Amino acid sequence: MTKDYIAPDSFTFNKQDYFKTGSQFGEVNFLQILAPEISDKMLSEFLEVEENLIINFHIKAIEQMEAIKSIKRKLTDLDKMKIEENKKAIRSGYDMDIMPSDLLTYGNEAKQLLSELQTHNEKMFLITILFTVIDDKKSSLDNTVLQLKSIANRHNCSLKNLNYQQEQGLISTLPLSKNEIEIERGLTTSATAVFIPFTTEELFVKGESLYYGLNALSRNIIMVDRKKLKNPNGLILGTPGSGKSFSAKREITNAFLITNDDIIVADPEGEYSEIVKELNGEVVKISPTSKDYINPMDINLDYADEDNPLSLKSDFILSLFELVVGNNKLSAEEISVIDRCLPK
Incomplete structure (x- = not known):
């Protein structure tokens, strides 16, 4: 199956707006950027589409002086067009002063772009953005493309089909660093940086790491050994039915299979007893009617690292009896009785 996907039996490019790779259908589109400003949310929305989608960026830097000269030539052309419009107005x-709105808009944008290149340390890039969708069914392919077009329209952009250029588009999609689509859009450094999603923090720790899900932005897996973090504590939050218990059980199972850690579960609802039994663990039931008991007088001489474990146990017993007595505090005589029980 993998071999057929990487090297299919055939490629067919006899249609103007899509192609076939083996038994699958494919379509290549390019992103036409119409908005003067681009939001960084657009790319994340495209990446959230859970289909077989490939997004390619061909970015070519332009030498600074050449970019400035090119924009100045555009401004000169726009000025000529304004003069022609003035002559028409006189005749x-x-x-x-009445000018076509597009002419005024393009003039202002060109002046702003020139100012950014000259005074804001911006550079000019020519960028081609291609979207390649592959699906088993033509109808599913069309639905995915329609979904992508809807996202592009929300951000004042347009997704256009590469009519009669599907083969060139597919070649440009392959990791060959070759762009055969001569459709480019000039963008500054800031605008181009919106499409470079490399600002996410990845969490991947080698060793006895456990799986904790996917990075919401990069979709890379999160593997962590919490014992190596500054704060090894964890808290699972979520709405009812979102899978909190499943996440806890998955972590318990992973810790059991991968690490040598001791796993202790405090389970007031009795929800984890089955998984403990499946992992050959011990279930201790604590209740007034159970056969298992906790002896508060029990002591382990290795309990404290440096402090005297007997003194710590004495403090615990005093606190326990004060809770039992309630509002009536222990008298000095009663406290001395407990104290005399400890060896000096």
């Missing part, structure tokens, strides 16, 4: 007898 037609209407106000010369």
